[in-house]
Amino acid sequence: MLGNTGLIMIRIIFFTILFFIFYYVLLNLFKVILTPRRRTSQSEPEELVQDPYCKVYIPKRSAVRKKIDRSTFYFCNQECLENYVKGDKEDRQ
Numbered sequence: 001m002l003g004n005t006g007l008i009m010i011r012i013i014f015f016t017i018l019f020f021i022f023y024y025v026l027l028n029l030f031k032v033i034l035t036p037r038r039r040t041s042q043s044e045p046e047e048l049v050q051d052p053y054c055k056v057y058i059p060k061r062s063a064v065r066k067k068i069d070r071s072t073f074y075f076c077n078q079e080c081l082e083n084y085v086k087g088d089k090e091d092r093q
């Protein structure tokens with residue numbers, strides 16, 4: 001039979017093990033949370049740009065670029081680009 005001190009010792013050991021398990025799980029959880037973020041930001045710096053014609057947000061890489069008056073505009077497709085350029089010219093007349 002175990003005395004009171006024996007039970008206390010078992011509890012201390014039990015909680016110490018529990019603490020280390022908890023600590024280990026928490027540490028792994030942080031790794032899981034932090035690692036994918038770093039990977040995504042490094043491998044694909046996906047910057048979103050707004051199409052000034054249809055107001056849609058598109059990734060910069062797949063956008064159609066057009067330089068107008070020293071500033072670059074990004075469009076979702078060629079059609080939007082042409083419509084925007086056309087509209088821009090009409091506004092000036």
Ligand SMILES: [Zn+2]
Nearest residue numbers: 051054076080
């Ligand atoms: Zn568009």
